[in-house]
Structure formats: C-alpha cells, structure tokens
Amino acid sequence: MSRKSVPASPDTEASASNAPEWSVTSLSGALKRTLEDSFGHVRLRGEITGYRGPHSSGHAYFGLKDEGARIDAVIWKGVFQKLRIRPEEGMEVIAVGRITTFPASSRYQIIVESIEPAGVGALMAILEERRRKLTAEGLFDDARKRPLPFLPDVVGVVTSPTGAVIRDILHRLAERFPRRVLVWPVRVQGETSAAEVAAAIRGFNALPVDGPVPRPDVLIVARGGGSLEDLWSFNEEVVVRAAAESTIPLIAAIGHETDWTLIDLAADLRAPTPTGAAEKAVPVRRDLLATLADLSRRHHGAMSRLHDRRTSDLRALARALPSGENLLATSRQRLDLAGGRLQHALGLGVRRHGTRLAVAGQKLARLSPLVLLERARARWSTAARGLGTGFSYALERRAALLERSASRLSLQPVRLRIDDRRQRLATAGIRLANAYDARLSTQRVRVDSLWKLVGSLSHKGVLARGYALVLDDAGQPVRARAGVTPGMPLDVVFTDGAVRVIAAGDVDDAPAVRRTARRRKTASPEEAAQPTLFGGPDPDSE
Incomplete structure (x- = not known):
C-alpha cells in the first residue's frame, strides 16, 4: 500500500487532511485480497452463458447467470482437460472455485476448479442434445x-x-x-x-x-x-x-x-x-450339434437316393450311346486324309518358298552396295581413260597442225608465237591433268565415305559384332519370341553365311537341346548324310 501527498487548497485542507490517498494499483490489490479472504472457496449454481469453447491457449472463458445477476468464470487449461463434464451453452451447473478479481478491468470472477450438472434433469438435457447432434451426423x-x-x-x-x-x-x-x-x-x-x-x-x-x-x-x-x-x-x-x-x-x-x-x-x-x-x-x-446331426442324416439319405437315381439314368443313357470306335472312326479317317495332304503341302510350300527366296536373293544381289559401288568405279575408270585419250589426241592434233603451219611459215615472229602458244598449251595441259587428278581424288574420297556409311548402316556390320539375323521359312525377320513355335525351321544369318536350324522349345528346355546337340555331333556317317526336310544335309551335322 502506498500513499501520495498532494498540495491541498485552503478550502479543502481541513476536510482532506485525515483521508489517506491510494493509487489505483494499491486499491485494486487491497480489494483483491479482501475478496479472496472473504470468499475463499464457493459453490456457485448458475446457467452457462457466452460459452464459445476453449480459447487457443486452452483456457475457457464464459459467464454464470441466474435471474438477477451474472459473474464471469474462467477454467484454466489444466483443469479443463480433467473435467468429466464439458461446459455447454445454456447448461445449468454447480461450479466449485474461488472468487478473485481481474485488476486490469476492475471485474471480479470465479476461477472454476470443478463443475458438475445441477441435477439429473440437466444431465438428461445434455444427453438429449448430444443424441440429436450425433444423430444428425449419421x-x-x-x-x-x-x-x-x-x-x-x-x-x-x-x-x-x-x-x-x-x-x-x-x-x-x-x-x-x-x-x-x-x-x-x-x-x-x-x-x-x-x-x-x-x-x-x-x-x-x-x-x-x-x-x-x-x-x-x-x-x-x-x-x-x-x-x-x-x-x-x-x-x-x-x-x-x-x-x-x-x-x-x-x-x-x-x-x-x-x-x-x-x-x-x-x-x-x-x-x-x-x-x-x-x-x-x-x-x-x-443345439448346433443336434442340428448338424439331423442335417447329416438327411444329407446322407438324399445322397443315397440321388446316387441310385443317377446310376439308373446312367445305365439307360449307356444303352443308347454308340460305341467309342464308331464315334472316332470318322475323325480318324479325316485325320489320315489331312496327314497325306499335309506332307504334299509341306513339300510344295518348301519349293515355293525356295523359289521366292532365290528371286529375292537375285534382286538383293543386283541392289547390293558392293555391286553399285563397282559399277560407279567402272564408270569413273572409263571416263578417266576417255578423258586421257581425248586429251592426248587433241594435243597431238594441235601439234600436227602447228607443225604443218610452221613448215609453211619461215618468219621468226611466227615461230616465236608458235613457241609461245605451244608453251601455253603445255601449261594448260598440265593444269588440266592436275585438275583431273584433284577431281578424281575428291570423287574417290566421297565414294569411300559413302561406302563406309553403307557399311556402318548395313546389317552385316551388326552381324560382324556377334549378332545374328533370324529369318522364318518365308524369309521374313523374326523379331519376337511369340513368333517362334517348337519345330519351326529358321535361318540364322551370320556375317560369313547362314545356318538352317529347327526351333526346339522354351529356354527351360535348353538342357535337352544341348543333349540333343551332343548326340548329333556323335551321329554315325549314315545319319550325317541323311537329308533334311528342306533338301540338304542336316545343318546340325556340320
């Protein structure tokens, strides 16, 4: 408590001399202590008003009111988390706490330490309100x-x-x-x-x-x-x-x-x-055991009757069915006819595909980069020989003409002019020969570059690196495993030639394929000379 003396006017000095002076803070503190000493803990009954849920800090602020008054209430965060009954707007409760003041706004309030509904009726009202809320949520x-x-x-x-x-x-x-x-x-x-x-x-x-x-x-x-x-x-x-x-x-x-x-x-x-x-x-x-026993007995009887009826029906149907030999006779005959036609069709197909392959090979040979390159080289060689021959012929002809003209002329200036022209003609001949050689070298370099490009783009360059080209019986490339069936003839083209093979099966059958290959390597000379279906020695015997 602090006091402060101020000068008083002569009119009020007598009346104010005996009254102590308070600061606002001192008076607020004195009121707070007096209120807390007089009302330490109270049990207060009232209706919750102005409740908006806990604050962001976790504390809850609201008011308690009755018919004639209202008091502010505060529930601290630690107490709020332990409450068994959460405050709700309009709920009538009994709050237990202590009365204090809030000096910053000159208000008194109750710090709630526990709260409970005021009677069973309040609990039923809370229960009904909560039931309606949860029902609305489904x-x-x-x-x-x-x-x-x-x-x-x-x-x-x-x-x-x-x-x-x-x-x-x-x-x-x-x-x-x-x-x-x-x-x-x-x-x-x-x-x-x-x-x-x-x-x-x-x-x-x-x-x-x-x-x-x-x-x-x-x-x-x-x-x-x-x-x-x-x-x-x-x-x-x-x-x-x-x-x-x-x-x-x-x-x-x-x-x-x-x-x-x-x-x-x-x-x-x-x-x-x-x-x-x-x-x-x-x-x-x-009860389950009794029901199960009854169902088992009924099931056994039903199965026995069903078995007898199905046996009788089966015997009746067996007498009406034809024998198995009669059912398979027509199919066997059709199979034999198809097998005969298949052998002939296979031979015909092999010959037809062989002819197509030979024609395609001839076309491919005519269009081969090597053939085209040789043709180009031959044309350049012919052109080079014709150019040299023409140049020599022209030079000799001019020389003859000059000699004849010189024989008819004896004047010295004419001879000098002739010598000069002869020298110029020789120089032109040398330049022409050099230009020809340079042009020929340039064209050769270009042809060599084109040939290298052809070689790099050719499939033979890929084959030279260890790859192989797989062709089917029609001469078409096989690009996927799904296009190969066991027993299917294939041509495997390497960089130095082609090999005819027969597809054996999946990768899992590789051991069997290797055993078959070893047996073929040790085959007798008679077996090695046995021709294959495609009209040649067995490729595996080589």
Missing part, C-alpha cells in the same frame, strides 16, 4: 450397423477386470460355446473412464489380422447397472465415435435392461445385460 443410422459373425473364434471384451460382469460373460460363453476371450481392462466409471473405453475399442481394431495377438471377431463393451452419473462415461462423444468407427462388430451391454446410453445407439447390437451380450455373441453348442 452415427446412429441402421445402414451403418454390421451383422454379427455366426461363430466367432475370438471374442474381445472391454470392461472392468475385477467386477462380476466379466465373470458372468465368461461363464455364459463357456456354457453355450467355449471361445477364446481377450479382455481389455478399463475403468467403467470416473474421469478417465471414457478415454480408456475409447482407447480399448480402437486398440482392438488396430490389431493386425495375422499378428501375435489374435484380432477379435466381435467386441463386447459391458458394465453393470448404476445411476445416470455412473453410466455417463458411455454417453461421452469419444466413446460413441469410437464405437461407430469400429470395423469389428460391437455389442453394447451397459447397465440393466431399462438403462440406455448413447453407445447402445452407435453399437451394431444392444444387449439388455452383459449375460445377454454373451448369449448373442455365440450360439448354443448342443
């Missing part, structure tokens, strides 16, 4: 519910491990049809109950199908009877959403037959009691 639709398995191998139970509920379920399962049971222990009442039940449902659904812990075929969420407050954990949204999201069929058995919770609406099936849930999960083994 969590309770019948179309989402899945049928239960007829006889599950593993039953998962979410309940308290120490109560009578788990003993009743195990006893009923053992009495009706013993099954393997996995229990996920949870608290079924209290602040952490809802989170534990939701985690158990999601945990069972997260188990792998073939993992070390078997995945249940059906789930039972069970709890004994109690008041609305005791069963409230099963009305929480986190539990209802976990039940609706479960991919494993779920049976809800909460309380007695007259009790109901929101998980009953989201579950695939509701049981009136935990014992009833066990009865709905598995059938009665004795």
Whole structure:
C-alpha cells in the first residue's frame, strides 16, 4: 500500500487532511485480497452463458447467470482437460472455485476448479442434445450397423477386470460355446473412464489380422447397472465415435435392461445385460450339434437316393450311346486324309518358298552396295581413260597442225608465237591433268565415305559384332519370341553365311537341346548324310 501527498487548497485542507490517498494499483490489490479472504472457496449454481469453447491457449472463458445477476468464470487449461463434464451453452451447473478479481478491468470472477450438472434433469438435457447432434451426423443410422459373425473364434471384451460382469460373460460363453476371450481392462466409471473405453475399442481394431495377438471377431463393451452419473462415461462423444468407427462388430451391454446410453445407439447390437451380450455373441453348442446331426442324416439319405437315381439314368443313357470306335472312326479317317495332304503341302510350300527366296536373293544381289559401288568405279575408270585419250589426241592434233603451219611459215615472229602458244598449251595441259587428278581424288574420297556409311548402316556390320539375323521359312525377320513355335525351321544369318536350324522349345528346355546337340555331333556317317526336310544335309551335322 502506498500513499501520495498532494498540495491541498485552503478550502479543502481541513476536510482532506485525515483521508489517506491510494493509487489505483494499491486499491485494486487491497480489494483483491479482501475478496479472496472473504470468499475463499464457493459453490456457485448458475446457467452457462457466452460459452464459445476453449480459447487457443486452452483456457475457457464464459459467464454464470441466474435471474438477477451474472459473474464471469474462467477454467484454466489444466483443469479443463480433467473435467468429466464439458461446459455447454445454456447448461445449468454447480461450479466449485474461488472468487478473485481481474485488476486490469476492475471485474471480479470465479476461477472454476470443478463443475458438475445441477441435477439429473440437466444431465438428461445434455444427453438429449448430444443424441440429436450425433444423430444428425449419421452415427446412429441402421445402414451403418454390421451383422454379427455366426461363430466367432475370438471374442474381445472391454470392461472392468475385477467386477462380476466379466465373470458372468465368461461363464455364459463357456456354457453355450467355449471361445477364446481377450479382455481389455478399463475403468467403467470416473474421469478417465471414457478415454480408456475409447482407447480399448480402437486398440482392438488396430490389431493386425495375422499378428501375435489374435484380432477379435466381435467386441463386447459391458458394465453393470448404476445411476445416470455412473453410466455417463458411455454417453461421452469419444466413446460413441469410437464405437461407430469400429470395423469389428460391437455389442453394447451397459447397465440393466431399462438403462440406455448413447453407445447402445452407435453399437451394431444392444444387449439388455452383459449375460445377454454373451448369449448373442455365440450360439448354443448342443443345439448346433443336434442340428448338424439331423442335417447329416438327411444329407446322407438324399445322397443315397440321388446316387441310385443317377446310376439308373446312367445305365439307360449307356444303352443308347454308340460305341467309342464308331464315334472316332470318322475323325480318324479325316485325320489320315489331312496327314497325306499335309506332307504334299509341306513339300510344295518348301519349293515355293525356295523359289521366292532365290528371286529375292537375285534382286538383293543386283541392289547390293558392293555391286553399285563397282559399277560407279567402272564408270569413273572409263571416263578417266576417255578423258586421257581425248586429251592426248587433241594435243597431238594441235601439234600436227602447228607443225604443218610452221613448215609453211619461215618468219621468226611466227615461230616465236608458235613457241609461245605451244608453251601455253603445255601449261594448260598440265593444269588440266592436275585438275583431273584433284577431281578424281575428291570423287574417290566421297565414294569411300559413302561406302563406309553403307557399311556402318548395313546389317552385316551388326552381324560382324556377334549378332545374328533370324529369318522364318518365308524369309521374313523374326523379331519376337511369340513368333517362334517348337519345330519351326529358321535361318540364322551370320556375317560369313547362314545356318538352317529347327526351333526346339522354351529356354527351360535348353538342357535337352544341348543333349540333343551332343548326340548329333556323335551321329554315325549314315545319319550325317541323311537329308533334311528342306533338301540338304542336316545343318546340325556340320
């Protein structure tokens, strides 16, 4: 507390001399301590107003009001996360906390430490509002519910491990049809109950199908009877959403037959009691055995009667059917005729394809780059010889003409002119010869370059590098494995010639092919001289 003296006017000095002076901060602090000392902890009942959910900081700010007043309320983040009942707009609650002030705005408020609905009516209102909300989202639709398995191998139970509920379920399962049971222990009442039940449902659904812990075929969420407050954990949204999201069929058995919770609406099936849930999960083994025995007896009798009737029908049909020899006689005859025609057709086809191959070879030989190159070289050689002969002839003719003219002329200037022209003619002849040689060299270089280009583009260059060209019987290239069938004749062209081969089969048959090749290498001279189907010695014998 601090005081500050200020000069007073003569008129007010007498009246203000005995009153202490306060700063705003000091007065706010004094009011805060007085309020907190007088109202340490209070239990306040009112209706929640102005609630908009938790702030980004995690704290919740709202107000409590009744018919005549309103007070601000704050729930800190740590307390808000532990609340069993979440505040909602318009909810009538009883808040327990301490009264304090907020000096920055000269307001007093209550710091809430716990909150609970004001009576069963408030809980029912919350429950009804939550039911309408989840119904609007479609969590309770019948179309989402899945049928239960007829006889599950593993039953998962979410309940308290120490109560009578788990003993009743195990006893009923053992009495009706013993099954393997996995229990996920949870608290079924209290602040952490809802989170534990939701985690158990999601945990069972997260188990792998073939993992070390078997995945249940059906789930039972069970709890004994109690008041609305005791069963409230099963009305929480986190539990209802976990039940609706479960991919494993779920049976809800909460309380007695007259009790109901929101998980009953989201579950695939509701049981009136935990014992009833066990009865709905598995059938009665004795009834199944009796039904199975009756069905087995009926099935045996029906099969016996069916066998007798089919035997009689078969004998009647056998007498009307023709013999197997008669059925196959026509087909055998057609096969023999086709075999005779096939042999003739094969020979004819081989000759026709041979003729086509010879014609194609002749055409290819005429169009061979070597032949074309030789022709070009011959033309250049002929042209070169003609040019040389023509040049010599022209030179000799000019020389003769000059000699005749010189013989008729005896004047010295004419002889000088003749000598000059002769020298110019000789120089021109030398230049012509040099130009001819240069042009010929240029054309030879160009021809050699073209020939090298032809060689690089020719398939023979590829064959020289170790590759081979595979041709079918029609002389067409074989580009894919799908075009080759076992026994199909093929021509394999290498850089120095071609080899006729017969396709043996897939790569997996390679060992058999190698054994056949070794046997062929050791064949007798008579077998080596045996001609093949294509009119020549066996290529494998070479």
